Amino acid sequence: MKRPMRPYERDPARIYAQSFETVRREARLERFPPGMDRLAMRVIHACGMVEVADRLAFSPGAYEAGRAALAAGAPVICDCEMVAAGIIRGLLPAGNEVLVTLNEPGVAERAAEIGNTRSAAAVELWRERIEGAVVAIGNAPTALFHLLELLDEGWPRPALILGFPVGFVGAAEAKAELAANPRGCDFVALRGRRGGSAMAAAAVNALAAPLPGEMQ
């Protein structure tokens, strides 16, 4: 006899509502100012881990800076295609461009020249677009490290750096460096090894619409 499949929730509105109810019930959100609480909730929703709320570092004005930048038409600059794929274009308030330079011609050669990764070399192509931009790093620690180096060399400042690189080599360190000395940029960073494109994209989506259904 065929065993019937267990029932499941199929209604998108109820799925969202139940998801965010769970996040509110289980996550420690008290310390976040308005806006940042929504960003934290979206990040949690993207990864299924309520405890990442406890590891989220941010500058006091991060949420407003990102929101204002997007409203003013700033581009969103991502370190990889997966982050770009996770950004809900329809939410962006000004048809904002979403930029990824990782696969541009010359990036591999530039990486060899500077003795760094392709992800780091790709950052150098952000030069003309970085001022006032929202930067979303969801993969490569070296992209975040190299961006910070370029800011130290005098690059113009992005409005906000969303630091979510992931992994075992350099991710925790790059995010600690960002949080310790954000170089005059607002920032959000998930401390430690965890991170990823889905969280970075969720943070961008939160700047555009705090929660699903909460349009600006």
Added chain:
Amino acid sequence: MKRPMRPYERDPARIYAQSFETVRREARLERFPPGMDRLAMRVIHACGMVEVADRLAFSPGAYEAGRAALAAGAPVICDCEMVAAGIIRGLLPAGNEVLVTLNEPGVAERAAEIGNTRSAAAVELWRERIEGAVVAIGNAPTALFHLLELLDEGWPRPALILGFPVGFVGAAEAKAELAANPRGCDFVALRGRRGGSAMAAAAVNALAAPLPGEMQ
């Protein structure tokens, strides 16, 4: 005085080597057969969490089934664009097609018709391509649930289902359903709430090349 930035590893080969050394040192990999150990390592590498090894369920032949399917030219069918964006095309052994139907015309209408999400409705468009395919679900529990329903209705079998939907509503349940009754398909599933596109894509990449540098 400007504080110098902390040093960081810039060499891609050393970054990979150190990353996978850490995974080998910290993760419990003993229970995995050859091939699956590599898949587990890639999944861990994608999320920065060694402990996900302990929650990875799989059928005994899963790795070989996926590898053989890709070698035979099977398509990789993904539930969202983020999974597709994470698949390293150059690794795929037969120029395999990577398919996402979520944004096809008619999906929203079909979702309303069947009273389910867009992600679930998009699965219905897999019908002609599903036989022998590698399915990679990295986002929507309802996509996995609906696929299992369609298999119960008699759909042809994919070669392998990579079950990595994420979140608080239905993700743990859909993966438990897959693991309890895989319906004649090989499968890999990360039990619990955690999952995501990066892990699903990493699992596909592991079928194509077990670890970076380990080409088939």
